[in-house]
Amino acid sequence: MKFNQPSFTVDEALQKLMHFCAYRDRSQKEVEDKLDSMNMIPAAKEKIIIELMQENFLNEERFSRSFVRGKFRIKKWGRIKITQELKKRGISSPIIKLGLTEIKESEYRATLYELAEKKLEKLTEPNSFKKKGKLADHLLRKGYESSLVFDCANELID
Structure with missing residues (x-):
């Protein structure tokens, strides 16, 4: 336990976390980490998390x-x-x-192609095979599915 850190009552901690969750949506893990940093005991943490869920601050x-x-x-x-x-x-x-489900398939594909075209403008690689590889690597790092990435790369560089 840290000595120079202030201690909080359950109500003070609850108020602080209501503000924390109201600022932007938080995951339960983020809230638990915040409670850990406030040195709250497990029973108090549980009580606060339940309260935040009931009041719809944590969802x-x-x-x-x-x-x-x-x-x-x-x-x-x-x-x-x-x-x-x-x-x-x-x-x-x-x-x-x-x-x-918040991502529409049409929007997803359009964004993939938009990213690919932007990246292609910056690629100076003359070899089309290497160019495809660099483009695919970029899109895979962005988290797109390999099947979509390779279809896109083949379509744009041929």
């Missing part, structure tokens, strides 16, 4: 959906990368599947 499905929307629209991540990040945050597979 894993809502977190998953907003996370998916944000990472796809802003960072243009693919489903694979988004899924990995949600798993890292302790989100269960069924809730990840629900979150991924």
Whole structure:
């Protein structure tokens, strides 16, 4: 236990975490980490998490959906990368599947092609085989499925 850190009552911690969750959607793991950093005992942590869920400050499905929307629209991540990040945050597979329904298939493919075309403009590789490889690597790192990536690369570089 750290000595120079203030201690919180359950009510103070609850208020602090209500603000923490109201600022943006959080996963349960993020809330637990925050409670750990506040040196809360397990019984108090459980009580606070239950209260946050009952008051709808903490909602894993809502977190998953907003996370998916944000990472796809802003960072243009693919489903694979988004899924990995949600798993890292302790989100269960069924809730990840629900979150991924936020991505429309047509929008997903359009974004993939948009990323591919942008990357192609920057590639100076004369060899078309190597060029395809570099493009595919870029798109795979962004988290897109290999079948889609290779179809896209073949379509654009032929």
